[in-house]
Amino acid sequence: MSHVTGVALQELRHSFNITTLSAATMPAQEEVPEFAKHAVPLAHDLTNLSRVLLQALAYALGVPPAAFLACHSGMMQSDGRNPSTMRLLYYPPVPPDDERPRADDVAYTRCGAHADYGTFTLLAQDSEGGLEVKLNGSDKWQAVGHLPGAILVQSGELLAAWTANLLPALVHRVVVPAGAYTRARGRHCVAFFCHPDAEAALPALPLRAPAAPAPPPYTPPYTPHAHLTLHHRLLNAAHHLQKRFRETYA
Numbered sequence: 001m002s003h004v005t006g007v008a009l010q011e012l013r014h015s016f017n018i019t020t021l022s023a024a025t026m027p028a029q030e031e032v033p034e035f036a037k038h039a040v041p042l043a044h045d046l047t048n049l050s051r052v053l054l055q056a057l058a059y060a061l062g063v064p065p066a067a068f069l070a071c072h073s074g075m076m077q078s079d080g081r082n083p084s085t086m087r088l089l090y091y092p093p094v095p096p097d098d099e100r101p102r103a104d105d106v107a108y109t110r111c112g113a114h115a116d117y118g119t120f121t122l123l124a125q126d127s128e129g130g131l132e133v134k135l136n137g138s139d140k141w142q143a144v145g146h147l148p149g150a151i152l153v154q155s156g157e158l159l160a161a162w163t164a165n166l167l168p169a170l171v172h173r174v175v176v177p178a179g180a181y182t183r184a185r186g187r188h189c190v191a192f193f194c195h196p197d198a199e200a201a202l203p204a205l206p207l208r209a210p211a212a213p214a215p216p217p218y219t220p221p222y223t224p225h226a227h228l229t230l231h232h233r234l235l236n237a238a239h240h241l242q243k244r245f246r247e248t249y250a
Ligand SMILES: O=C(O)CCC(=O)C(=O)O
Pocket: 087, 089, 111, 116, 123, 125, 131, 172, 173, 174, 189, 191
């Protein structure tokens, strides 16, 4: 919960994170029947899709297609060397105004504005709405509509630092819908956060100067590592991730 001008902003969100596919990390069959039967193939599919995108990304950035795969080799493995995560999200219905404890003191949101920390995030959402992205170089928020079967790819902070902001981190949030009918409904989303292996050395990229001036990077309320300084100030991706977790959750 955060406070803005005396009003407590409360995030209404439940999440279940999966970083390895071992049976020990799954909820008990009696608690959530058939969870693993569905979650494991989904995690495999999202890992494989990430691998395809990593190869395309490497190719587009001028390094051999296998170069990005090599530093993301541990996704969903049980040895704990890669922090990639599949997150199952449920946003509960928003309590109507007359059922709030102190309606004047509490404002609800679903997910505050942020950029994800890693290479990129794959996002599959239901049709309830509320996801918004901040357009680069602008203060405007754009609603992300529902396209059945579509997966949104969001570039992360690490990719932004790695590419000297050629691919800026996509700032996004999930707002509470305006209408009483949609507010009274829950929302579901699956996010797959693709991260490099914690100890991997990230290959230097042969970046060319952009033809047009780069848009100003997003200035979040926290202090991320300055873009361009990844190779100088960070020892590896694990340090970046630990720092961002500390800043967000400390
Ligand atoms: O629910 C969503 O659409 C986005 C969730 C998200 O941004 C996150 O968990 O980092």
